[in-house]
Amino acid sequence: MSWHLEHMAALDFEASDKDADTARIVTCALILGGLGRTPDIRTWLLNPGIPMEPGAIAVHKITDEYAAEHGQPAEQGVGEIAKAIAEVVAAGIPLVGHNLGGYDLNLLDRECRRHLGDSLEGIVREPLRVIDTMVLDRQVAPFRKRVSETQGPYQMRTTAETYGLPWDEEQAHGAEYDAFMSARAAYQMGVIAHTPYRERPAWVQALRTNRFNSLRDLTVEELHARQVQWYWEDAVRYQAWLRNEAKAKEKYDPEAVIPGEWPLRPVPAQREAGEEL
Known part of the structure; x- marks a missing residue:
């Protein structure tokens, strides 16, 4: 069965800040669904136990006071989330989300280490199978420009609207x-990839490169392996761009190091000093 027709478990977190190594989980949603399946939705609200960044509060609208009053203790919530994900993975259901391997799973891994004394891999035990709609979107529709100063080219809203989702x-x-929108976006990408070229949306036919075929006729395992390589290649290119003063200009950083591991990267202490791609 092609990857986009399988049942999936959509996963998303809102957190105390945007650094996965230091952030704490505030909310989580895990939605089991797919063609012919009524969605099974689980959600959590946690008390992160630390003050949240103002920028994070502005995004998810949950204040420190509200989380402290209504959220469950972080250790309890992280334990429940990790157990739920372990059950999903053990059942052979892939995880889907937007920037899931770039942020969310690393956030959960750090929280597991912090509160449960083990890594996410150590708790889940089974190999993760991940469908990351940000990785897929960058692969099949590269070089997209920002929509505006406040809306990036590959953020969730842009991806959803690109694939015709309200x-x-x-x-x-x-x-x-x-989480729900990421699952819908993944399905739409799969549909386009398995549609004859001349029947695909006009914007797809107008792309400079035809990369949607790279998503065709793959199992989830095969797609996961390709995403590992695509994420690494993107990291290598971005690191090289940052180190090129003529191209990066004000973002120029001659010592920039962009981690290329996906969907889980080592904690900072595990990375060798000066390690490069």
Whole structure:
């Protein structure tokens, strides 16, 4: 069965800040669904136990006071989330999300280490199978420009709108809504990849490179392996760009190091000093 027709478990987190190594989980949504399946939705609200960054609060609209009053203790919540994901993975269901391997799974891994004394891999035990719609979107529709100064080219809203999905800004940035939209976006990418070229949307036919075929006729395992390579290649290119003063200009950093591991990267202490791609 092609990857996009399988049942999936959509996963998304909202957190205390945008650094996966230091952030704490505030909300989580895990949605089991797929063709012919009624969605099974689980959500969590945690008390992160630390003050949240103002920018994070502005995004998810959950204040420190609200999380402290209504959220469950972080250790309890992280344990429940990790157990739920372990059950999903053991059942052979792939995880899907937007920037899932770039942020969310690393956030959960750090929280597992912090509160449960083990890594996410150590708790889950089975190999993760991940479908990351940000990785897929960058692969099949590269070089997309920013929509505006505030809307990036590959953020969840842009991806959703690119693939013809309606976007509700009032619901956006809630873990449940974002998880659901990532699953819908993944399905749309799969549909396009398995549609004859001349029947694909006009914007797809107008792309400079035809990369949608790289998603065709793959199992989840095969797609996962390709994403590992695509993420690494993107990291290598971005690192080289940052080190090129003529191209990077004000973002120029001659010592920039962009981690290329996906979907889980080593904690900072595990990376060798001066390690490069």
